[in-house]
Amino acid sequence: MTPIITVFIENHKNTIEPVSYELLGKANEIAKENNMKVCGVLVENSENSLDLDELEYLVDYIDIYKYNEKLNLNVLDYKDSLKSHIEEYKPMIVLVGATPLGRSFAPRVAAYFKTGMTADCTELDFDVENGLVQIRPAYGGDVKARIITPKHCPQMATVRAGIMEKSLCRKETKASIRVSQVDSFDRRIEVIKRKSIEKLEVNLEKANIVVLAGNGIKYSEELEMIKKLALLLKGEWAVTRPLVEGGLAKHDRQVGASGKTIRPKLVLAFAVLGTNKTFSGIEKAKKIVAINNDEKAPIFKNADLGILGDWKVICEEMINRLNN
Numbered sequence: 001m002t003p004i005i006t007v008f009i010e011n012h013k014n015t016i017e018p019v020s021y022e023l024l025g026k027a028n029e030i031a032k033e034n035n036m037k038v039c040g041v042l043v044e045n046s047e048n049s050l051d052l053d054e055l056e057y058l059v060d061y062i063d064i065y066k067y068n069e070k071l072n073l074n075v076l077d078y079k080d081s082l083k084s085h086i087e088e089y090k091p092m093i094v095l096v097g098a099t100p101l102g103r104s105f106a107p108r109v110a111a112y113f114k115t116g117m118t119a120d121c122t123e124l125d126f127d128v129e130n131g132l133v134q135i136r137p138a139y140g141g142d143v144k145a146r147i148i149t150p151k152h153c154p155q156m157a158t159v160r161a162g163i164m165e166k167s168l169c170r171k172e173t174k175a176s177i178r179v180s181q182v183d184s185f186d187r188r189i190e191v192i193k194r195k196s197i198e199k200l201e202v203n204l205e206k207a208n209i210v211v212l213a214g215n216g217i218k219y220s221e222e223l224e225m226i227k228k229l230a231l232l233l234k235g236e237w238a239v240t241r242p243l244v245e246g247g248l249a250k251h252d253r254q255v256g257a258s259g260k261t262i263r264p265k266l267v268l269a270f271a272v273l274g275t276n277k278t279f280s281g282i283e284k285a286k287k288i289v290a291i292n293n294d295e296k297a298p299i300f301k302n303a304d305l306g307i308l309g310d311w312k313v314i315c316e317e318m319i320n321r322l323n324n
Contacts, residue, residue: 274299
């Protein structure tokens with residue numbers, strides 16, 4: 001039997017989450033090199049009924065679990081659907097996006113099958129002897145751990161959004177589709193009420209330009225300069241961990257080992273020291289320009305262009321030129 005890589009396709013309001021496309025790209029890369037098949041798993045109700053026109057040319061199989069239209073899905077529904085899929089298809093590898101939903105149900109599936117699962121991977125690899133190689137920052141981001149689970153299947157991993165290329169490889173034939181109608185697997189959790197909260201979206205993962213504020217920025221007035229520059233460049237602004245801990249920004253703006261991983265075309269790093277923890281969040285950027293007054297700052301070792309000088313003077317000059 002041909003080994004299968006399963007990718008959980010997360011979708012909300014009939015839209016596939018970008019991380020699912022990224023996982024499909026990596027799954028297809030591994031599958032092509034190792035003569036494997038790729039299967040996409042969807043869990044739907046009447047609110048989420050996806051148009052499969054695009055997806056059916058990105059995978060070999062599509063396995064859909066369709067719940068009663070009046071049913072509000074909860075974490076156990078996703079867990080039981082993926083569990084049922086694994087029992088039926090017996091995939092070698094299962095990949096899930098490290099989203100709030102993925103992080104909540106994937107470990108439950110791994111626990112049920114008594115298999116290992118690496119959370120928040122930043123890279124994936126494959127070798128014939130051990131199978132999936134799961135790579136993620138360890139020891140506070142100072143090293144990259146390469147984790148293998150050769151004795152147990154499926155080999156499972158959750159993967160951070162924004163770190164891999166989206167799948168662009170279309171297959172020549174349409175996927176084989178299976179639809180399972182589900183009333184309920186387990187109703188130990190019941191969603192009584194849902195309430196939508198309007199939230200300003202932070203699009204760090206989608207931004208082409210990110211202006212990054214480092215630990216050399218101490219005051220809100222200084223951070224306002226970073227925000228202004230990002231606005232003029234039609235980009236986004238982000239921070240390193242000290243600014244979140246200091247109350248200058250919220251966690252959804254943080255990049256690094258304990259924050260987001262981004263891959264914009266350009267990162268402008270102002271007053272960023274550039275430890276391994278921070279660099280793990282921006283290393284996928286196409287270009288990194290570092291501005292720092294400390295010539296020994298680690299960021300200069302990894303930057304494409306380093307500017308030694310007072311970040312305030314340089315930032316202000318950039319703002320003035322863009323305004324003019």
